[in-house]
Amino acid sequence: xxxxxxxxxxxxxxxxxxxxxxxxxxxxxxxxxxxxxxxxxxxxxxxxxxxxxxxxxxxxxxxxxxxxxxxxxxxxxxxxxxxxxxxxxxxxxxxxxxxxxxxxxxxxxxxxxxxxxxxxxxxxxxxxxxxxxxxxxxxxxxxxxxxxxxxxxxxxxxxxxxxxxxxxxxx
Amino acid sequence: xxxxxxxxxxxxxxxxxxxxxxxxxxxxxxxxxxxxxxxxxxxxxxxxxxxxxxxxxxxxxxxxxxxxxxxxxxxxxxxxxxxxxxxxxxxxxxxxxxxxxxxxxxxxxxxxxxxxxxxxxxxxxxxxxxxxxxxxxxxxxxxxxxxxxxxxxxxxxxxxxxxxxxxxxxxxxxxxxxxxxxxxxxxxxxxxxxxxxxxxxxxxxxxxxxxxxxxxxxxxxxxxxxxxxxxxx
Numbered sequence: 001x002x003x004x005x006x007x008x009x010x011x012x013x014x015x016x017x018x019x020x021x022x023x024x025x026x027x028x029x030x031x032x033x034x035x036x037x038x039x040x041x042x043x044x045x046x047x048x049x050x051x052x053x054x055x056x057x058x059x060x061x062x063x064x065x066x067x068x069x070x071x072x073x074x075x076x077x078x079x080x081x082x083x084x085x086x087x088x089x090x091x092x093x094x095x096x097x098x099x100x101x102x103x104x105x106x107x108x109x110x111x112x113x114x115x116x117x118x119x120x121x122x123x124x125x126x127x128x129x130x131x132x133x134x135x136x137x138x139x140x141x142x143x144x145x146x147x148x149x150x151x152x153x154x155x156x157x158x159x160x161x162x163x164x165x166x167x168x169x170x171x
Numbered sequence: 172x173x174x175x176x177x178x179x180x181x182x183x184x185x186x187x188x189x190x191x192x193x194x195x196x197x198x199x200x201x202x203x204x205x206x207x208x209x210x211x212x213x214x215x216x217x218x219x220x221x222x223x224x225x226x227x228x229x230x231x232x233x234x235x236x237x238x239x240x241x242x243x244x245x246x247x248x249x250x251x252x253x254x255x256x257x258x259x260x261x262x263x264x265x266x267x268x269x270x271x272x273x274x275x276x277x278x279x280x281x282x283x284x285x286x287x288x289x290x291x292x293x294x295x296x297x298x299x300x301x302x303x304x305x306x307x308x309x310x311x312x313x314x315x316x317x318x319x320x321x322x323x324x325x326x327x328x329x330x331x332x333x334x335x336x337x338x339x340x341x342x343x344x345x346x347x348x349x350x351x352x353x354x355x356x357x358x359x360x361x362x363x364x365x366x367x368x369x370x371x372x373x374x375x376x377x378x379x380x381x382x383x384x385x386x387x388x389x390x391x392x393x394x395x396x397x398x399x400x401x402x403x404x
Contacts, residue, residue, distance in 0.1 A: 145181075
């Protein structure tokens with residue numbers, strides 16, 4: 001049983017870390033998320049990219065909504081990549097590593113989640129416009145699972161980098 | 172295992188799990204509808220709940236909640252005793268924790284097929300547990316959200332019910348955490364009960380990643396598995 005203590009403590013820190021981050025996130029009012037975070041950090045960027053890729057789309061930002069003549073996509077609490085970010089942050093914090101390595105892990109995880117979520121929002125907009133029947137399976141299952149696979153790839157890369165750095169120091 | 176290979180394995184396992192759940196999802200909901208309805212009905216003292224399910228074009232599981240006066244005074248909310256409130260969720264919402272659970276279990280390296288089959292079978296009760304901890308709360312939580320909105324619109328203060336907090340937690344990403352933690356626990360429990368003969372068994376991602384660091388340093392074999400190097404802080 002002693003052998004499995006690292007795994008069990010990893011799971012415990014992962015859960016506690018996630019729950020703590022989620023609790024903090026719940027304290028932020030919906031209005032602030034919609035008017036500030038979703039409007040500026042997610043939708044303005046997504047609308048800019050969509051309009052540059054497809055100039056006829058005429059996508060506009062209405063707070064937490066991406067509005068065009070052909071579709072309206074709402075970004076609501078939970079659609080901002082927060083769940084994935086909290087998972088990665090908690091997993092990075094749960095792993096035995098130096099604080100500098102953890103800081104790098106947290107920064108890269110944040111950038112990765114932001115980029116993946118923007119790609120997700122933009123993809124979902126185009127799916128909603130062109131293939132609305134595919135919206136639910138893509139939104140609910142396929143894209144989340146793909147994002148999970150990419151996040152796992154990052155996480156394994158990071159743990160390997162940490163382990164290699166540790167072996168370099170000790171060896 | 173390289174990070175790219177791991178990502179590929181997870182994606183592949185998830186696609187297989189998705190295909191299986193798409194194929195067996197209807198039968199699964201058919202079988203689970205009654206127990207899920209029982210759980211959903213016990214979650215709230217404000218209403219009695221009935222579930223129905225429309226397989227096919229919509230694939231929606233619907234909840235019909237009949238509200239009654241009791242712990243929640245309905246009159247200030249402008250709702251009459253016995254009023255019905257309806258909400259629905261898509262089949263995909265029910266299946267996601269199962270897909271995530273089996274994506275992790277399927278992608279996790281195992282030394283042999285016997286062990287992989289045991290892990291997969293151990294996933295069945297865990298998948299049921301994951302569904303029981305998410306679906307009824309999601310359905311009941313949708314009703315609670317409607318009641319919260321009504322209370323806010325009518326200016327009636329109403330504390331957020333615990334089941335709504337849990338529903339928001341799971342929908343925000345907690346169901347991922349739940350599925351991943353269940354998968355890690357299954358893998359660890361199987362590892363405890365059936366210790367692997369070779370060092371290819373996986374007792375946990377951090378453990379394995381650190382072991383790989385040891386192996387690169389030339390510490391091959393069982394000793395390297397058990398030795399957890401302490402990285403500098």
